[in-house]
Amino acid sequence: xxxxxxxxxxxxxxxxxxxxxxxxxxxxxxxxxxxxxxxxxxxxxxxxxxxxxxxxxxxxxxxxxxxxxxxxxxxxxxxxxxxxxxxxxxxxxxxxxxxxxxxxxxxxxxxxxxxxxxxxxxxxxxxxxxxxxxxxxxxxxxxxxxxxxxxxxxxxxxxxxxxxxxxxxxxxxxxxxxxxxxxxxxxxxxxxxxxxxxxxxxxxxxxxxxxxxxxxxxxxxxxxxxxxxxxxxxxxxxxxxxxxxxxxxxxxxxxxxxxxxxxxxxxxxxxxxxxxxxxxxxxxxxxxxxxxxxxxxxxxxxxxxxxxxxxxxxxxxxxxxxxxxxxxxxxxxxxxxxxxxxxxxxxxxxxxxxxxxxxxxxxxxxxxxx
Numbered sequence: 001x002x003x004x005x006x007x008x009x010x011x012x013x014x015x016x017x018x019x020x021x022x023x024x025x026x027x028x029x030x031x032x033x034x035x036x037x038x039x040x041x042x043x044x045x046x047x048x049x050x051x052x053x054x055x056x057x058x059x060x061x062x063x064x065x066x067x068x069x070x071x072x073x074x075x076x077x078x079x080x081x082x083x084x085x086x087x088x089x090x091x092x093x094x095x096x097x098x099x100x101x102x103x104x105x106x107x108x109x110x111x112x113x114x115x116x117x118x119x120x121x122x123x124x125x126x127x128x129x130x131x132x133x134x135x136x137x138x139x140x141x142x143x144x145x146x147x148x149x150x151x152x153x154x155x156x157x158x159x160x161x162x163x164x165x166x167x168x169x170x171x172x173x174x175x176x177x178x179x180x181x182x183x184x185x186x187x188x189x190x191x192x193x194x195x196x197x198x199x200x201x202x203x204x205x206x207x208x209x210x211x212x213x214x215x216x217x218x219x220x221x222x223x224x225x226x227x228x229x230x231x232x233x234x235x236x237x238x239x240x241x242x243x244x245x246x247x248x249x250x251x252x253x254x255x256x257x258x259x260x261x262x263x264x265x266x267x268x269x270x271x272x273x274x275x276x277x278x279x280x281x282x283x284x285x286x287x288x289x290x291x292x293x294x295x296x297x298x299x300x301x302x303x304x305x306x307x308x309x310x311x312x313x314x315x316x317x318x319x320x321x322x323x324x325x326x327x328x329x330x331x332x333x334x335x336x337x338x339x340x341x342x343x344x345x346x347x348x349x350x351x352x353x354x355x356x357x358x359x360x361x362x363x364x365x366x367x368x369x370x
Contacts, residue, residue: 163195
């Protein structure tokens with residue numbers, strides 16, 4: 001089997017705002033082969049930049065576009081393909097958007113591998129340890145504490161046993177921060193777990209103060225309170241925090257996840273396959289297990305990334321909960337024919353070949369930016 005074409009498809013809603021919502025646009029990766037098997041992936045990054053990285057023409061030996069690097073390669077040799085991309089994009093692709101683009105390609109390669117062998121991706125990765133995970137509803141904070149409480153009530157009524165609120169007005173003031181979490185707890189009730197995603201807004205001392213204040217509401221964890229590169233701050237925070245600390249969604253390299261776990265002492269690590277790939281997600285999950293920490297996906301994109309996250313989490317020994325994006329966007333809910341319904345608080349891993357999802361070509365055509 002050989003790769004005949006790698007293409008990047010930029011999708012965008014008619015209106016995009018500055019709210020921290022990755023479902024307003026996306027970049028899909030499509031890999032075609034000479035056997036007719038096609039693989040799909042998705043990247044959580046700046047879509048037009050990803051598209052440029054994939055389609056870039058040859059500049060010289062270690063500065064080449066990813067599509068050029070993979071044409072004619074065996075898609076089943078996933079590690080070889082990943083190493084080849086890293087080598088040919090050495091000048092610009094070792095971190096950031098370069099590795100994000102490679103991550104999306106990694107998803108598509110695993111999709112092809114599962115389809116070629118007629119099995120779900122998790123079987124190729126040695127799983128499943130589980131075939132369903134407790135889903136936590138992942139949404140943004142309301143603009144006000146009152147709106148946040150109303151959102152909590154709405155999603156509690158949908159059967160979720162855990163709800164995460166993130167970004168938005170968090171970090172504007174101490175009074176507002178406390179009110180946001182208080183109203184979230186009040187709206188959800190005492191029996192539903194509340195998770196708080198601060199959105200990288202504090203230094204470690206303020207983060208510790210908020211962790212202590214939020215602990216009065218019994219929050220499940222405090223996520224991304226600090227800048228991703230403040231590893232020393234994370235270590236200081238985690239040593240004293242009364243609530244577990246989660247982070248890692250911004251990382252794309254194994255070594256950076258390792259630094260957060262080993263030096264930053266974080267409790268929960270959150271790899272996003274749309275930024276690091278399924279291969280790295282599984283490696284990170286296994287590292288977390290060896291260090292007696294916990295792993296959970298970060299996924300705030302379409303059904304492609306949700307499927308990839310489910311397969312990756314199913315392949316690690318101690319997956320428990322699952323981020324289930326509930327953003328109100330057709331790119332989130334309609335891009336794949338599979339809807340991933342939450343049943344009794346759980347979401348199930350797809351069992352079909354590859355990632356187990358099929359692309360809604362009408363939705364792609366509707367939102368495709370030429």
